[in-house]
Amino acid sequence: MKRPEFGSLPFNKQSTTPTNTDSQANKKNEQETVTDKPLYTGRYLIKLIDGQDCRVVRKVLESKLGFKVACSDDFKDIAITEFGIENSDALIYKDLGIALIDGEEQQIKRIQSATTNFIIEPEKIVYLPGDIQGVPDISSTWGLRATKVIHSNFTGKGVKVAVLDTGLDLQHPDFTGRQIHAESFVPNEAVEDLHGHGTHCIGTACGKTDINHKRYGIASDSVIYAGKVLSNQGSGAQSWILNAITWAVKNGCKVISMSLGSKVFPGQSYDLAYERVAQYALSKGCIIVAAAGNDSIRSQNVFAPVGSPADCPSILAVAAIDPDFNVADFSNRSINPTGKIAIAAPGV
Known part of the structure; x- marks a missing residue:
């Protein structure tokens, strides 16, 4: 699986528009807003609709795309890290009903067309909070x-x-x-x-x-x-x-x-x-x-x-x-x- 990308380009609707977001409001607001920090890593998260089995996703990824799929059960005694999934195309979080995938745009579209049992959204980039000014002469305790x-x-x-x-x-x-x-x-x-x-x-x-x-x-x-x-x-x-x-x-x-x-x-x-x-x-x-x-x-x-x-x-x-x-x-x-x-x- 490719590592996440933390590029220097800001969000723009042509290159990083979310795929199948939770609501039209999400899509509209994100497309119309520009931020000075990139929002997405270039990978995607598949989120199963409540009650759906992870095996549905695994079957689609393996049969439709030929993906090599890892599962959180493979990491019972160790932490899940990028190193641990580098030889996989996808990782299923069994307890969460979520899968992390590395796919091109056409592959994402094929997954979407295969079933309506899940939604697909870009993986977010996470940041520290914005810098703030301290108040002088105030005890830190x-x-x-x-x-x-x-x-x-x-x-x-x-x-x-x-x-x-x-x-x-x-x-x-x-x-x-x-x-x-x-x-x-x-x-x-x-x-x-x-x-x-x-x-x-x-x-x-x-x-x-x-x-x-x-x-x-x-x-x-x-x-x-x-x-x-x-x-x-x-x-x-x-x-x-x-x-x-x-x-x-x-x-x-x-x-x-x-x-x-x-x-x-x-x-x-x-x-x-x-x-x-x-x-x-x-x-x-x-x-x-x-x-x-x-x-x-x-x-x-x-x-x-x-x-x-x-x-x-x-x-x-x-x-x-x-x-x-x-x-x-x-x-x-x-x-x-x-x-x-x-x-x-x-x-x-």
């Missing part, structure tokens, strides 16, 4: 006081927490002695965080104290699962997110945190692949928390919808508030019917 973590008896002891991001600085002194499990889903990149965002997020969620013994983390006694799903440049493929969530759930994580996403347009529905994996996680006792996104400029009446995957009904979407408990100027808003903010938390 004000969130601990606001959430009353400092005086809480709960430390997350023994709870497995997965943070899916740009990885972790494994040599960082703040994590010395901590129980850490790490996996990279980014081809040709180790889990080592050369960007910094992942280490920052893991510190916020699971950190304890810095070298000056100043407390800054929340679940200070938790077991850390660091999944690298974004490259050192801060971008990744949607399937890497699916692979990492599956990995975290299979390893017994109770919380999965993601400060990442893809742009969502007004009128666009949630992504069925993300919703399926979120339902799978919930069925195993794991909750997924995701950033609502940083694409708004509220002071200028610019409001962006909750991003993907946070806009899924089964994922907890988190907005940001400042030290005065006002919604952060950059924080996205509940605009689309299915993209609702679940909670707001310190984020400035």
Whole structure:
């Protein structure tokens, strides 16, 4: 299977129009909107209609196109990675009713004509949230006081927490002695965080104290699962997110945190692949928390919808508030019917 492409061209309707999207509103809004970042990897996700058997997809791919098809069952004891599927043309996520495929336009059309039991959509590119300006003279630990973590008896002891991001600085002194499990889903990149965002997020969620013994983390006694799903440049493929969530759930994580996403347009529905994996996680006792996104400029009446995957009904979407408990100027808003903010938390 070819690796995902992260080209420099922006979205344009001639070359990257979604195939068989969930609604006409999705197609219209995406075609009329231009973004400065590419939206799709060049691969596709087949999403089975509820109740359909994965064998239907496998039969079509093998008989109609001669594809070599891998299955998530082939990875029972190891994580699914690009290296593991490089000799396949497709990967079926059996528990999710989804398949990742590498196909040309004519092959995609042949699949569409074979059956109406599924929809086909482009695989999304996922990015870190937009850069935001910090507020000067504000203690970085004000969130601990606001959430009353400092005086809480709960430390997350023994709870497995997965943070899916740009990885972790494994040599960082703040994590010395901590129980850490790490996996990279980014081809040709180790889990080592050369960007910094992942280490920052893991510190916020699971950190304890810095070298000056100043407390800054929340679940200070938790077991850390660091999944690298974004490259050192801060971008990744949607399937890497699916692979990492599956990995975290299979390893017994109770919380999965993601400060990442893809742009969502007004009128666009949630992504069925993300919703399926979120339902799978919930069925195993794991909750997924995701950033609502940083694409708004509220002071200028610019409001962006909750991003993907946070806009899924089964994922907890988190907005940001400042030290005065006002919604952060950059924080996205509940605009689309299915993209609702679940909670707001310190984020400035």
